[in-house]
Amino acid sequence: MSISTKQTLSQTSFLENYLKVRALTNELCEPLQPEDFVVQPVVDVSPPKWHLAHTTWFFENFILKPNMADYRVFDKDYHFLFNSYYETEGDRWIRSERGALSRPWVKEIMSYRAYVDEHMKQYLSDEEISKEILDVLTIGLHHEQQHQELLVYDVKHILGINPLFPAYKSFRGEINNTNLEEKFLEVEEGVYTIGYQGNDFSFDNEKGVHKVFLHRYRIQDRLITNGEFMEFVEAGGYKDFSHWLMEGFEWVKKENIRAPFYWLKHEGVWKHYTLAGLEEINPEAPVSHVSFYEADAFAKWKGKRLPTEFEWEVACKMHEPEVPEAANFVDERNFRPMPRQGINTQFYGDVWEWTNSAYLAYPFYEKPEGALGEYNGKFMINTMVLKGGSYATSRNHIRPTYRNFFHPHLRWQFTGIRLAENF
Amino acid sequence: MSISTKQTLSQTSFLENYLKVRALTNELCEPLQPEDFVVQPVVDVSPPKWHLAHTTWFFENFILKPNMADYRVFDKDYHFLFNSYYETEGDRWIRSERGALSRPWVKEIMSYRAYVDEHMKQYLSDEEISKEILDVLTIGLHHEQQHQELLVYDVKHILGINPLFPAYKSFRGEINNTNLEEKFLEVEEGVYTIGYQGNDFSFDNEKGVHKVFLHRYRIQDRLITNGEFMEFVEAGGYKDFSHWLMEGFEWVKKENIRAPFYWLKHEGVWKHYTLAGLEEINPEAPVSHVSFYEADAFAKWKGKRLPTEFEWEVACKMHEPEVPEAANFVDERNFRPMPRQGINTQFYGDVWEWTNSAYLAYPFYEKPEGALGEYNGKFMINTMVLKGGSYATSRNHIRPTYRNFFHPHLRWQFTGIRLAENF
Amino acid sequence: MSISTKQTLSQTSFLENYLKVRALTNELCEPLQPEDFVVQPVVDVSPPKWHLAHTTWFFENFILKPNMADYRVFDKDYHFLFNSYYETEGDRWIRSERGALSRPWVKEIMSYRAYVDEHMKQYLSDEEISKEILDVLTIGLHHEQQHQELLVYDVKHILGINPLFPAYKSFRGEINNTNLEEKFLEVEEGVYTIGYQGNDFSFDNEKGVHKVFLHRYRIQDRLITNGEFMEFVEAGGYKDFSHWLMEGFEWVKKENIRAPFYWLKHEGVWKHYTLAGLEEINPEAPVSHVSFYEADAFAKWKGKRLPTEFEWEVACKMHEPEVPEAANFVDERNFRPMPRQGINTQFYGDVWEWTNSAYLAYPFYEKPEGALGEYNGKFMINTMVLKGGSYATSRNHIRPTYRNFFHPHLRWQFTGIRLAENF
Amino acid sequence: MSISTKQTLSQTSFLENYLKVRALTNELCEPLQPEDFVVQPVVDVSPPKWHLAHTTWFFENFILKPNMADYRVFDKDYHFLFNSYYETEGDRWIRSERGALSRPWVKEIMSYRAYVDEHMKQYLSDEEISKEILDVLTIGLHHEQQHQELLVYDVKHILGINPLFPAYKSFRGEINNTNLEEKFLEVEEGVYTIGYQGNDFSFDNEKGVHKVFLHRYRIQDRLITNGEFMEFVEAGGYKDFSHWLMEGFEWVKKENIRAPFYWLKHEGVWKHYTLAGLEEINPEAPVSHVSFYEADAFAKWKGKRLPTEFEWEVACKMHEPEVPEAANFVDERNFRPMPRQGINTQFYGDVWEWTNSAYLAYPFYEKPEGALGEYNGKFMINTMVLKGGSYATSRNHIRPTYRNFFHPHLRWQFTGIRLAENF
Numbered sequence A, B, C, D: 001m002s003i004s005t006k007q008t009l010s011q012t013s014f015l016e017n018y019l020k021v022r023a024l025t026n027e028l029c030e031p032l033q034p035e036d037f038v039v040q041p042v043v044d045v046s047p048p049k050w051h052l053a054h055t056t057w058f059f060e061n062f063i064l065k066p067n068m069a070d071y072r073v074f075d076k077d078y079h080f081l082f083n084s085y086y087e088t089e090g091d092r093w094i095r096s097e098r099g100a101l102s103r104p105w106v107k108e109i110m111s112y113r114a115y116v117d118e119h120m121k122q123y124l125s126d127e128e129i130s131k132e133i134l135d136v137l138t139i140g141l142h143h144e145q146q147h148q149e150l151l152v153y154d155v156k157h158i159l160g161i162n163p164l165f166p167a168y169k170s171f172r173g174e175i176n177n178t179n180l181e182e183k184f185l186e187v188e189e190g191v192y193t194i195g196y197q198g199n200d201f202s203f204d205n206e207k208g209v210h211k212v213f214l215h216r217y218r219i220q221d222r223l224i225t226n227g228e229f230m231e232f233v234e235a236g237g238y239k240d241f242s243h244w245l246m247e248g249f250e251w252v253k254k255e256n257i258r259a260p261f262y263w264l265k266h267e268g269v270w271k272h273y274t275l276a277g278l279e280e281i282n283p284e285a286p287v288s289h290v291s292f293y294e295a296d297a298f299a300k301w302k303g304k305r306l307p308t309e310f311e312w313e314v315a316c317k318m319h320e321p322e323v324p325e326a327a328n329f330v331d332e333r334n335f336r337p338m339p340r341q342g343i344n345t346q347f348y349g350d351v352w353e354w355t356n357s358a359y360l361a362y363p364f365y366e367k368p369e370g371a372l373g374e375y376n377g378k379f380m381i382n383t384m385v386l387k388g389g390s391y392a393t394s395r396n397h398i399r400p401t402y403r404n405f406f407h408p409h410l411r412w413q414f415t416g417i418r419l420a421e422n423f
Helices: A011-029 A048-067 A078-082 A095-100 A106-126 A131-160 A226-234 A246-255 A292-301 A309-319 B011-029 B048-067 B078-082 B095-100 B106-126 B131-160 B226-234 B246-255 B292-301 B309-319 C011-029 C048-067 C078-082 C095-100 C106-126 C131-160 C226-234 C246-254 C292-301 C309-319 D011-029 D048-067 D078-082 D095-100 D106-126 D131-160 D226-234 D246-255 D292-301 D309-319
Strands: A184-187 A190-194 A210-214 A217-220 A263-266 A269-274 A277-280 A352-358 A384-387 A404-406 A420-422 B184-187 B190-194 B210-214 B217-220 B263-266 B269-274 B277-280 B352-358 B384-387 B404-406 B420-422 C184-187 C190-194 C210-214 C217-220 C263-266 C269-274 C277-280 C352-358 C384-387 C404-406 C420-422 D184-187 D190-194 D210-214 D217-220 D263-266 D269-274 D277-280 D352-358 D384-387 D404-406 D420-422
Touching: A011 A048, A011 A106, A011 A131, A048 A078, A048 A106, A048 A131, A131 A269, A184 A309, A190 A309, A210 A309, A217 A309, A226 A292, A246 A292, A292 A352, A309 A352, A309 A384, B011 B048, B011 B106, B011 B131, B048 B078, B048 B106, B048 B131, B131 B269, B184 B309, B190 B309, B210 B309, B217 B309, B226 B292, B246 B292, B292 B352, B309 B352, B309 B384, C011 C048, C011 C106, C011 C131, C048 C078, C048 C106, C048 C131, C131 C269, C184 C309, C190 C309, C210 C309, C217 C309, C226 C292, C246 C292, C292 C352, C309 C352, C309 C384, D011 D048, D011 D106, D011 D131, D048 D078, D048 D106, D048 D131, D131 D269, D184 D309, D190 D309, D210 D309, D217 D309, D226 D292, D246 D292, D292 D352, D309 D352, D309 D384
Parallel strands: none
Antiparallel strands: A184 A217, A190 A210, A210 B210, A217 A420, A263 A269, A269 A277, A352 A384, A384 A404, B184 B217, B190 B210, B217 B420, B263 B269, B269 B277, B352 B384, B384 B404, C184 C217, C190 C210, C210 D210, C217 C420, C263 C269, C269 C277, C352 C384, C384 C404, D184 D217, D190 D210, D217 D420, D263 D269, D269 D277, D352 D384, D384 D404
16 A cells, blocks of 8 residues: 555554554664664665654654654654754754764664654644644654665675675575566657656655656666676776776776676685675676666666656656555565566566666745755755665665666665666 | 868868968967966966967967978977877876976967967978868867867966956946846757768867757847856855756865856945956846856756757757857957847857756767867766856857857856757 | 783783683674674774774784694685785775775674684693794784774764764773872983883884983973963964974864864864763863874964983883773773872873874884784884884783874874973 | 074174075075976975065064065965965965965066065165064074975975976986995993083974983994995895884885885886986995885894984984084985995985984973964874984085974985984
């Protein structure tokens, strides 16, 4: 069941959703030791305990504090510690130093979660909630789902750069009857409608329904695999500047990049760190942990290109249900990209797909009022759009119009490649 | 007369063009002292003597060396010193250290220019030049015009950060009968054609003619003035995060930005450095030296937005001649933005205009073969498109489809603001 | 009982010493939560669990592995993870990233300690140990005592920069009958002998007994107090360049230094973080957490100077026992500098005292062979000598000849001031 | 004739000295082009025109402005531009950006020099000058001599990092009858007097005559040659950590150091840049352009050590005249280190010699009042003492007690090696 802001949705189902989403965050942390919750190996990673507290602060700060009578904040210092980037909400502990804080402990943060959950339960049970508050609450749930995804990225980074390569957890084995046959789906030229048109929840950055003209194009029906990407690696793709954007090639040289993140060559064999530990690379699984620069260079090396976000959205809507059904989401607990099976078009799940579209405002974009206006709009520069969700995304969190965005050099997140071309 | 690659254009007129373009570079350097040719106060600025040599190297390396029989290079070390960023052409002196080189002296570089010009004259007079070579030669002329513009940016930076505020040269006085009346031109929704369709020269990045759908919009018929921007400054616009992109606001705080580059408040009065020295700010002249971040924040503060590159191009084509006529270009030797006079729409010249479009490949973009393939395509990330040319642009260098691009934080170049809005 | 390398000392007493020293490390960690063991807020701080493992690695790597028959290392990856700076011992995890490792967990490291202790017990009980091995073992014990001291510095840093200001533990109250009367001890000019001449353990850097000529001087008999230093702060001492070394004043400006580390002004009252939490400053206790720059500037402001390491050593030997008796060492478990009581000369304990001597080799210094030659000699540049020990030093670890050393800008360690002057 | 502060010295001879010193600065600049005066390839180098102006500012600011009736400063902005580091004198243009200023031009600065010289001539001719002013004037002359030396360092850097390797000027050929026989001079243990005891000029840092005890030692009677140092290079000395201080070895690795500065291996042959251009290395000339780290590592590799500043001073006084006679100073216009000839002990001239003494205050050091108190004392940290002068030092500027100082990693200055040992 998808989360909805329709007035007909009862408060009961909200509470149910709330508890489900909150429970998943806790479940994702179960395999961790207290020490794992603290570290921040690079600025892009947040300590897991920070995610646990920040998502809780969201509900405390935007729901309980302004709305619940007699609510007392759990700890007055937490506002300073767990605000992420909301200038509206005042000063905050700087992001790059989140890993410098050993306190509050995980147990204290778990108490904070329980305290807020208890009050949320009471609040949602006792009072009649206005449409405006339900909207904020809905954002809070999607916000927590986004942080669940970041949490998995960050846990993988924390464990994956450790020379001991500890496993997060073990998984079921690989699927055998994969289908790597490749098809390019054709889309005819025309004026298409872009942006969210449904009645359920969507973010402000998907709104402002508008039209775009697309020339005809072809787009791959599945993701690029590890095996395909390894050909690029072995062909010297990282050494030939002609495939690369200049800033991409400077990044390759400065950071000494030779393969996707987490890949390492051990005694002549490529391995990679997965959430199950250090493993041989499955050539049939989708390649992951490539930056936009690598995705773009790979596409050029193949004589093709990345699709735009509009090409992706139009093709997805043609071939996939508007509300995703089974795909490799966090709901499956696979915790890794899976080889395509059967005849799936594999637009959803597995890994986010880089597009060749800069993350910018839609023509009719309107920034919401207040702190939540800082949610999406202020990031619309120097980032590229990604589509489709990953194995750490919740099924009810994703849609064809969903716009994710990252800086082009980042690759600790779960990112892959789909190709397109003119015809 | 515009530069053309049409076969009908005779070699004679090419030579004439060549000599004209080369002469302007020298003329622009006349007010400088030898010491001015050497410094590089920031990485984005190149020493003027580097521009003089690099543009000469372009003709030596891409025309004379491969094509002219018995040509001997002026100095074998210059290839290493004056290659800018062409990986195809091998190793080169790093960009950030251009200001560390006192040698070759200006006089030596002037000899280099004379030597190459002499050979170019001979080459263009004696031999029949193929279409392929004429194409490279044409690029060489446009390349030199681009460096003329950079040269003026860089000279202004070199002199303008000097506490003595020396003048580059003095100018004729301001124009009096300005017209600051503001009109928003309306454009109806529809499918429009984008990209260069003429027969004269254009860059690869303008090619790949294609269609876009535009919703109806309104676009200002002139540039934002210093007076209008000063209202933003005085209203505390630089201190209120709500107008800013996050990376823009971080830039404002880190760099302690309080006004456009070259503005300084002296005993309560705003002044700015112009190429004529430190002057009071003319409120009627177009504002210049704003970054994309400032342009975008100003637009939001006004309740409007920046146009996309497509909106700009379509409106320009509607209201301006395809081949620019009189406007404030370098041909006028004004060396400053001028207040709009009469009923001009002021799309051309004065200052480049930031658009809200990321600099990315057009759908049918094709990278040329060889070193010249590095000219435009490899910069297509993390930069924004600017349109229209400036007072340092040559009239025969600009067109409605011309796509300039800079990183969003840069503002030593001549950049201004035009607003747009939906309606 | 002091640790000794005399052959007469039995192996039994060695084992006893070993177990005592190892037990203190564990005791010092008892107040910590698992999360506290992981963080590294600045490069100079190591995560507590790193200290626990590194000191253990010392015994495993330098005693057990080369000497104990059939010894199997606890984990083969630990050599890479827990080597500190011994080039002789090969590659190692870089120091600045120690805080990026959540694994091994504290429990695993505690198992490592138990495993090595068990084997050390067996080894010291079963075999007859050579003089050479006893020497290394002795260094290992002093090494662990040094890391105990660093551990306390680092724990204080980790907790003290946390906005929650958590206490490490609570202490007994202040002593009342302090004696702040100040006396300057006089020493006559002459040739004095410097360096360790006893038969017990000392480090290589104290060896090479030699003579120095000292002009007559006077040296304070106690440490500068918080109250005295506060006068400097309140008199604007941090703002007047004339007291400062140039690099010191640049450091003050760049780091925005206004008081000793851990001091903060809260509603007009100076407080400081101590291991008992945020407290009002006791003006009678010795000032701590000053850099060499601050100590030197304070001395100049007072019209005096810091003593040289030779002046300090000569005066200490005159007024204190060679083997320290009661003083404020870690043995007292005070965990803070204490006001001077009675007629003590307060050369030992409380805080390390900056001298105006650069840490350089003594005339007859000889670097030991092998990895342990890297222990002291290679740090003899850009650091200043400190004398006397602190409240985190073990009583049997310190002597008048002991030479500690730190870079002049550092102040997270426990450092204070004693003045000297000519007469 | 040496510069003296004795009252008996007439003002006429002061004027004579003044004009001589000033003339040498101009002479040293004669081979330069205007472009050479501007650049600052690294922060330690100042543009030559800055030296020309700063030394002139010294006389204007400390002599003419406070003392000469009706003196008008040449340009009021020069105080801000050409103050070096005197906090007493207020704000100043930051050192690292000296190379960003193309103006004032060299010609303007030459006019500044002429203007100040003219007024100095008039001032010294017309008025009776007090002892206090003569003292400042004397410092001004020594100050200019120090900047002459820095000027030669900086010119060499500016030309020497240029891939064209332009010559500063050509020189007379090498001397043939070199004497490379090596003797170690023996000095017996005892109490020696250190510091300047004469009646002529000396700096504050040499004052405070005091005694030191020296154990007996042996010290080399000449400098280490290129040939001797090349053995260290070829033996892999830069790759073996065991010879190096830790910060030295980190510097070697980070900066990829493989030989002295200005050495480069070209087709298997070691060459080096000298002020005469790129040349083969003369194995008989003293090695130059080594950092303290390299000097120290070389000494350790040879099984010896560097002398302390006290050992050097005592030996020099034993074997050299107090007032230097013929040696390879700037007076000789050799502009390079020369092989030792005949039986000279070669303590003076050629290259400054690193000692193993940190630059710290002498026991009776007293900082002068006012701005000139900032001349020496505030640099007494993190630097090492050098002795003896170089081929860019004026003969009448140097003495056995002269204390030069540089940070241990610097090597663009003219620095070499003399060894010592115990016996």
